[in-house]
Amino acid sequence: xxxxQYFAVIALLLCVSTHAFSQEPDATAAAKPAxxxxxxxxxxxxxxxxxxxxxxxxxxxPLMVYIHGGGFVNGDKGNLSPKLxxxxxxxxxxxxxxxxxxxxxxxxxxxxxxxxxxIQYARANAKDWNIDKTKIGAMGSSAGGLTSLWxxxxxxxxxxxxxxxxLRESTRLKVMAVWSAQTTLVPEIVKPRVGEATLKHSFYTxxxxxxxxxxxxxxxxxxxxxxxxxxxxxTKDDPPVWAFYSVANKPQTAETTTSDAIHHPYFxxxxxxxxxxxxIECKLRHKDDGKTVNDxxxxxxxxxxx
Numbered sequence: 001x002x003x004x005q006y007f008a009v010i011a012l013l014l015c016v017s018t019h020a021f022s023q024e025p026d027a028t029a030a031a032k033p034a035x036x037x038x039x040x041x042x043x044x045x046x047x048x049x050x051x052x053x054x055x056x057x058x059x060x061x062p063l064m065v066y067i068h069g070g071g072f073v074n075g076d077k078g079n080l081s082p083k084l085x086x087x088x089x090x091x092x093x094x095x096x097x098x099x100x101x102x103x104x105x106x107x108x109x110x111x112x113x114x115x116x117x118x119i120q121y122a123r124a125n126a127k128d129w130n131i132d133k134t135k136i137g138a139m140g141s142s143a144g145g146l147t148s149l150w151x152x153x154x155x156x157x158x159x160x161x162x163x164x165x166x167l168r169e170s171t172r173l174k175v176m177a178v179w180s181a182q183t184t185l186v187p188e189i190v191k192p193r194v195g196e197a198t199l200k201h202s203f204y205t206x207x208x209x210x211x212x213x214x215x216x217x218x219x220x221x222x223x224x225x226x227x228x229x230x231x232x233x234x235t236k237d238d239p240p241v242w243a244f245y246s247v248a249n250k251p252q253t254a255e256t257t258t259s260d261a262i263h264h265p266y267f268x269x270x271x272x273x274x275x276x277x278x279x280i281e282c283k284l285r286h287k288d289d290g291k292t293v294n295d296x297x298x299x300x301x302x303x304x305x306x
Contacts, residue, residue, distance in 0.1 A: 074102065087295065138151055
């Protein structure tokens with residue numbers, strides 16, 4: 001392959017990778033108000049930074065933590081939707097937008113651990129920020145939605161014996177709101193219930209876990225994939241979920257792109273079926289249902305922050 005052709009292929013692959021996880025909720029160029037706290041640190045790593053917006057309130061307010069998408073390879077807290085931010089602040093809900101460690105410098109579970117620490121950091125600073133530490137939720141698109149669901153369903157990661165006071169705080173959530181989120185990565189579930197095209201994504205070559213493709217099919221890879229999947233941790237005491245998908249709501253075919261496959265609405269269908277079994281509210285939305293989005297998700301969050 002000629003050098004020019006080689007770099008053209010690399011550029012195309014990077015574009016596809018970026019597009020595959022850029023489905024942010026109404027991420028427009030509209031200006032956001034200046035945060036009350038900007039680019040502050042919540043942890044020791046380079047990308048452990050956050051912005052915080054607080055509504056005017058004499059009493060402690062709920063908090064939603066925004067976790068950006070990007071396939072764990074790119075993305076930024078700046079992708080937070082200005083309109084959604086405005087609506088949440090207008091309903092008395094504070095918003096924290098975070099960055100987290102990316103591949104390939106940091107593989108699974110670092111992005112999850114960073115996001116968990118951000119939640120713990122918010123609780124550790126609840127008094128100073130005028131936050132009600134019992135009313136914290138998470139929201140995000142694609143990889144950010146996957147992370148939000150994993151945190152919401154996982155057992156509390158608080159370590160009561162830690163020498164770090166932040167890590168003694170709870171990671172449990174009150175509610176989650178996700179866009180185009182993966183709800184499981186387990187191939188034995190994804191292939192029959194979401195679609196075989198999803199398995200073409202680079203998650204299944206080991207990129208997320210720092211493993212080879214061969215290692216992914218061995219016991220270690222299968223176990224890591226299971227542990228990284230939100231639905232592996234779902235129990236009856238977990239919080240409610242609002243989930244939105246924009247990919248065509250129909251079975252995958254040989255023509256389904258990898259981007260559409262990894263954001264397929266059948267991920268949401270699997271999620272709702274499993275949550276319905278446990279009688280936990282899961283509101284599943286699709287762009288073709290003719291309903292509004294930002295006011296609907298805001299109302300859902302407010303309802304479950306009572």
